[in-house]
Amino acid sequence: WLEPIFNNLIGFQRIYIDLPAHGRSLIDRDFSSSDDMVVNILDFLDQTIPNKEFSIIGFSYGGYLAQGIFYKRRDLVKSICLLAPALHLKQRNLPEKIAYVKDALELHSLDSDIRLAFETLMTFQTKENLEYFLNxxxxGRLLANREFLGSNWREKGYYFLEEPFNDVDILPQPALIILGKLDSICGYKDHSFLIDKFPNSTFAVLDQAGHMLQIEKRELVQELIKDWLITLLRYLT
Structure with missing residues (x-):
């Protein structure tokens, strides 16, 4: 869903990362926290684009890790885009989980594990969105390390040792924050402090959208990211 944005934009190298324990990225016994995740990703960046400036896009938990990367590499991160990101908050202000559209016939034929994940993540449970989800x-769910992800690391090591933005009031980097008003996983009300942290930012709360913004509001999300990238080009020149 992200790659088509670059059809008419040139000059961007893209590096897509499978987070540790996700996709084809492995994990070992030394991993026990989100801080370990960030160190692993930073090691990858240091090997792949050493001392080079970059921008970063993070979704959900990846958005939380993106904040940790930003904190550690603030001198190299030129801009940041956060989609429905988790925050450094143990208590979240979340709307009630509601399924506005539910195609019972399509859901009935699903494997129970897939159905549970789809119903948990999606607000608009339509045939079209189910196809996006399955594709x-x-x-990625099939490749993920479920033993690790289902372990007690979330209770012991999910939150960073340091809040990523606690040491600075104003950040000059262009930022894009996209949230869903119906997001019952990461919410949207707790994120308003980012407006003040990033004065050069677009802050969008999308109506009729839950956690899976890139599916439920695909075209709008794509246009917002395209605008952020164009802004970045102007900022760099």
Whole structure:
């Protein structure tokens, strides 16, 4: 869903990362926290684009890790885009989980594990969104290290040792924050402090959208990211 944005934009190298324990990225016994995740990703960046400036896009938990990367590499991160990101908050202000559209016939034929994930993540549970889910989300779920992800690391090591933005009031980097008003996983009300942190930012709360913004509001999200990238080009020149 992200790659088509670059059809008419040139000059951007893209590096897509499978987070540790996700997709084809492995994990070992030394991993026990989100801080370990960030160190691993930073090691990858240091090997792949050493001392080079870059921008970063993070979704959900990846958005939380993106904040940790930003904190550690603030001198190299030129801009940041956060989609429905988790925050450094143990208590989240979340709307009630509601399924506005639910195609019972399509859901009835699903494997129970897929159905549970789809119903948990999606607000608009339509046939079209199910196809997106099966093509784009489910393959990663099949490759993920469920033993690790289902372990007690979330209770012991999910939150960073340091809040990523606690040491600075104003950040000059262009930022894009996209949230869903119906997001019952990461919410949207807790994120308003980012407006003040990033004065050069676009802050969008999308109506009729839950956690899976890139599926439920695909075209709008794509246009917002395209605008952020164009802004970045102007900022760099």
């Amino acid at each position: 784009e989300i489910q393959p």
